[in-house]
Amino acid sequence: MQYDAFGEKATKKRISTYLNYIYYAQREDGLFHNFMNFQNEFLEETGSEDSFGRAIWALGYLFNTAPFVDFYQLGSNMFFKALPHFENLKSIRAIAYTMMGIAEYLKQQPNDEHVTELLRRLAFKLVHEYDASADEEWKWFEPVLAYDNAIIPLAILMSTKFLNDDKLKKIGFTSFHFLENIIMQHGFLSIIGNQKWAKQNQNMSKFGQQPIDVTATVLLFREVYEITKNEEYFEKMIRSFEWFLGENDLKLPLYDHNTKGCCDGLETYGINRNQGAESTLCYFISYITVYKALKIKFQVAE
Template structure:
């Protein structure tokens, strides 16, 4: 067990809670109204023209759960109920979810993407397992259970991966659950097959390209191993994580794959338009790796990933703005995107809360 410290940057030194920026959820509150979280911003002003999406409200729900776990906060508890209510409203009669809603409260599709479905299940799983009250946990579990029957139809690997994490969290809430454990096995076997189909020479990945939210994939198999004890999931998780780490860490500095072209096998990587969700996924993955192994090298990598937001990145610029509590929308070759939208701001604060919780383990 650790003793309230974690590993800092590339030196291996420890860091303390005082090294983290003070909690300032002003931009989270600023982007949230009575309906839910508005997805985009003009600088730090909510861009109501772009409306809402379940992707960000699911991330916001996850943040609220993690924040209440670190320290219960009545204001965050109230926000949690707003995000959960939005997710409930966006669930269709057959249990699926719509993703986008205009500011005028018009749903813009009959069914959202598989990625948004998986992210929503992940957040609901965390709420069921770690929610701040039994009533909220039960509400999350009920919404989750209505969506559950659609999981085995998923094709998108990120939809599958996020769903695996959500189901694993739900199993912890309702342990034991052999049917859901069998589903985790089926979904994880799909991921392993994808990995084996695409692994070639020095390319150890699930697809022929590295794109976005990459660390969610090994994170899913680390969660699956925790539930099933299947060593094959652990092997693929760490082999793929090592490969990803080789591609995105340089001299102890995280440099996520840029979304201006990604990284196709056999080609040069896109360096810029780096996104906060990639740093967040690395933080979550290293947290789970440490939980399973107790190896402090994963704490070190977790903190290095978190430091990307604070200026330990390719340009030496902080994306986190302590004056607003918001986070810039991306790291570009010419600087940072000054808009402080929901996705990036949530990515920062989820990462912050994960690091903060590691100091208590």
């Protein structure tokens, strides 16, 4: 995303480093390791399903943005080596991440019928979970709103560009509006905290709020705006990003201009000052998403 937005030469070297890490992490059977120690030894036989899905999302994004053909080829080899495991996923977020990776791939190869059908089967796994949990008031995929919630309706809405299915569209927008009404009810982004999450028919936790949820929300509002062209969602995309800058429940910024890192979350005692890799990546993904959306919007206006 950084290279695509800014074309920085130094970014090419970083892409090579990170792509090589994923290559090193992939097992012979196509699954991935995840945690590594300082001796370059993996700490588990197989990473979590979520880490698998995020790897597929990254590799899918690479199909459209790889600056070198060898990056594209290596990423493609890893993507298709992992593909036989897609249908075995159980975690709804892992399924959503993987669907997003497939949707990125299909932007570049829209006529791949086999992968399109695989996307359909994964999408209807989410539909099955929705049908099992949703009722007249609770329009969601499980009895609890937990972490990275926005990624689920986002994946469904991304898939509708390649799957012409009215039920998918309806569930995508219904779950989106359900989540939107909860996290934007105060006029700014107030995401669900991880203390006790938000269980069906119970109050939601306000703290701790984590950047990963904010990034998913930014991406979701961008996707809904691209589909509907409704300016309300463009504004809410920007408002969601401003959570990092102090438009949040504590009115405190999480992005640190001195370190160029992002703090790990909003807690009952204030800000968690640790600046982890995930939080910092979440900030920059959100920043670049908004930057590119504004750039496109102003180019069209001109």
